[in-house]
Amino acid sequence: MQVLYDAEANYDKLKNKTIAVIGYGSQGRAQSLNMKESGLNVIMGLREGGASWEAAKEDGHEVYTIEEAAKMADIIHVLIPDEIQGDVYNKQIKQYLEEGNTLSFSHGYNIHFKYIVPPKGVNVTMVAPKSPGKMVRKTYEEGFGVPGLICIEKDETGEAYDVALGMAKGIGLTRAGVIQTTFREETETDLFGEQAVLCGGVTELIKAGFETLVEAGYAPEMAYFETCHELKLIVDLIYQKGFKNMWNDVSNTAEYGGLTRRERVVTKESKEAMKEILKEIQDGRFTKEFALENQAGKPHLNSMRRLEGELLIETVGADLRKKCGLEKE
Numbered sequence: 001m002q003v004l005y006d007a008e009a010n011y012d013k014l015k016n017k018t019i020a021v022i023g024y025g026s027q028g029r030a031q032s033l034n035m036k037e038s039g040l041n042v043i044m045g046l047r048e049g050g051a052s053w054e055a056a057k058e059d060g061h062e063v064y065t066i067e068e069a070a071k072m073a074d075i076i077h078v079l080i081p082d083e084i085q086g087d088v089y090n091k092q093i094k095q096y097l098e099e100g101n102t103l104s105f106s107h108g109y110n111i112h113f114k115y116i117v118p119p120k121g122v123n124v125t126m127v128a129p130k131s132p133g134k135m136v137r138k139t140y141e142e143g144f145g146v147p148g149l150i151c152i153e154k155d156e157t158g159e160a161y162d163v164a165l166g167m168a169k170g171i172g173l174t175r176a177g178v179i180q181t182t183f184r185e186e187t188e189t190d191l192f193g194e195q196a197v198l199c200g201g202v203t204e205l206i207k208a209g210f211e212t213l214v215e216a217g218y219a220p221e222m223a224y225f226e227t228c229h230e231l232k233l234i235v236d237l238i239y240q241k242g243f244k245n246m247w248n249d250v251s252n253t254a255e256y257g258g259l260t261r262r263e264r265v266v267t268k269e270s271k272e273a274m275k276e277i278l279k280e281i282q283d284g285r286f287t288k289e290f291a292l293e294n295q296a297g298k299p300h301l302n303s304m305r306r307l308e309g310e311l312l313i314e315t316v317g318a319d320l321r322k323k324c325g326l327e328k329e
């Protein structure tokens with residue numbers, strides 16, 4: 001598989017184009033600031049009265065309403081929450097799209113599951129950082145970047161690939177490596193990754209480890225250092241040098257114990273569950289469930305958020321992070 005780096009990307013097809021970034025949250029802030037500092041013509045499309053409006057102005061952006069920005073731009077890059085994109089697109093963007101414009105996303109959810117159906121004559125592209133927004137910005141400021149994906153759903157002008165790759169370069173993604181894929185693949189793998197491994201899987205693993213130690217009588221602070229804080233330090237080794245070098249850096253005791261015990265923790269049943277989770281994503285069951293949850297006003301998500309905030313690991317962790325200056329009050 002070809003991985004694209006800075007040398008393969010340029011800004012030629014973006015020079016005379018205006019990019020309207022819709023949304024100034026996790027990805028919107030990071031991507032718009034990176035693209036602007038890379039020399040691209042970026043404006044913001046935001047809702048008046050929201051917190052983002054003032055924040056974007058303070059960061060030096062030209063800020064317009066979503067409708068104004070959509071009208072002015074050649075490229076409309078939609079970076080608001082997935083569950084509201086369809087509604088905002090239908091009410092505030094669709095009518096301003098012109099032939100030759102590009103509608104761009106950082107996740108394929110709404111295009112792949114057809115909550116958004118763009119008109120003929122409009123390119124449909126994706127530039128998806130494989131990273132939380134904060135790290136998109138931080139790594140860019142450090143002179144590096146995070147990896148990403150680009151996808152071309154519709155190329156009506158013959159320029160869609162160059163536009164998407166140029167944006168990826170502007171965001172800093174080609175510094176770390178960019179892969180071209182499809183909206184379907186990005187959507188399914190991204191949803192799977194965040195549910196089974198990156199967000200869902202990891203928090204459950206940490207929680208189970210923490211609770212096992214606390215229930216056995218060990219101090220919660222010690223359990224936190226062992227099962228949560230040190231996880232980042234171990235993952236950093238894997239991130240930098242792979243499994244083999246991580247095993248090399250930890251003790252032989254850890255290596256032997258880890259290799260002989262890990263399949264008792266993440267079992268064959270866990271892998272079967274992962275396969276079932278992937279199926280629910282592929283056949284649209286997850287998307288339907290999430291749509292119903294949103295229509296009902298997110299009751300289940302809100303109650304899970306409350307319960308998550310009440311976990312002992314959260315209160316102990318917040319206290320420890322504050323004491324050592326990791327988390328500001």
Ligand SMILES: NC(=O)C1=CN([C@@H]2O[C@H](COP(=O)(O)OP(=O)(O)OC[C@H]3O[C@@H](n4cnc5c(N)ncnc54)[C@H](OP(=O)(O)O)[C@@H]3O)[C@@H](O)[C@H]2O)C=CC1
Nearest residue numbers: 023024025026027047050051052079080081106107132133
């Ligand atoms: N979070 C991440 O790190 C990643 C996200 N993505 C994708 O990027 C996209 C954006 O996600 P993310 O950055 O998390 O989004 P956020 O939740 O951070 O988006 C917040 C922004 O959306 C605006 N917004 C919220 N509701 C509305 C509304 N009804 N009308 C207009 N504006 C609204 C907010 O404005 P206000 O301040 O006015 O409320 C704010 O500017 C999604 O497609 C997501 O899947 C992809 C990779 C990683």
Ligand SMILES: CC[C@](O)(C(C)=O)C(=O)O
Nearest residue numbers: 130131132190194198199
């Ligand atoms: C892992 C979660 C993510 O997919 C991301 C940061 O890449 C998201 O949707 O936020």
Ligand SMILES: [Mg+2]
Nearest residue numbers: 130131190194
């Ligand atoms: Mg992701």
Ligand SMILES: [Mg+2]
Nearest residue numbers: 107190191194
């Ligand atoms: Mg995601």
